[in-house]
Amino acid sequence: xxxxxxxxxxxxxxxxxxxxxxxxxxxxxxxxxxxxxxxxxxxxxxxxxxxxxxxxxxxxxxxxxxxxxxxxxxxxxxxxxxxxxxxxxxxxxxxxxxxxxxxxxxxxxxxxxxxxxxxxxxxxxxxxxxxxxxxxxxxxxxxxxxxxxxxxxxxxxxxxxxxx
Numbered sequence: 001x002x003x004x005x006x007x008x009x010x011x012x013x014x015x016x017x018x019x020x021x022x023x024x025x026x027x028x029x030x031x032x033x034x035x036x037x038x039x040x041x042x043x044x045x046x047x048x049x050x051x052x053x054x055x056x057x058x059x060x061x062x063x064x065x066x067x068x069x070x071x072x073x074x075x076x077x078x079x080x081x082x083x084x085x086x087x088x089x090x091x092x093x094x095x096x097x098x099x100x101x102x103x104x105x106x107x108x109x110x111x112x113x114x115x116x117x118x119x120x121x122x123x124x125x126x127x128x129x130x131x132x133x134x135x136x137x138x139x140x141x142x143x144x145x146x147x148x149x150x151x152x153x154x155x156x157x158x159x160x161x162x163x164x
Contacts, residue, residue: 005026008022008026009022050114050115050125050127050129050130051129053110053111053113053114053130054111054127054129054130054132054133056107056110056111057107057108057110057111057130057133057134057137058107058111058133058136060103060104060106060107060110061103061104061107061133061136061137063096063099063100063103064100064101064103064104064140065136065140067082067096067097067100068100068140081093082096101144104137104140104141104144105141107133107137108134108137108138108141111130111133111134111137112130112134114127114130115127115130115131151163
């Protein structure tokens with residue numbers, strides 16, 4: 001591999017091409033190859049039922065797990081994509097917000113399901129991976145529900161005026 005890399009680098013430098021383009025192209029090609037090989041290995045592997053449900057739960061968590069931290073950290077690319085004027089969400093923004101919030105309980109339940117089933121020996125098992133994914137999913141669920149409950153309490157129960 002090193003010999004091939006050196007030959008390609010030497011060929012590129014004698015042809016007058018820039019090294020930055022060569023390095024970036026090699027990096028991109030290698031990264032894509034690594035990702036392709038890992039995906040192929042993952043598809044060949046027989047995952048246990050509880051691992052599959054943890055993976056599905058994590059995938060259902062992704063819209064929330066990517067968008068909301070990006071908004072909180074004020075990443076301008078994400079903010080501009082999800083808002084029309086930099087403030088109020090556009091259609092894509094509302095879809096990601098509402099969809100992400102609705103997928104959180106689904107991710108929690110899907111991840112928890114294998115631990116509710118009895119195994120052939122009539123016992124239930126706890127799976128560390130599933131518990132970890134449940135913890136990751138339950139944190140934003142709890143904080144969101146707390147925020148909604150606090151606002152409802154202040155605005156509806158206590159009747160504080162101008163409670164937006």
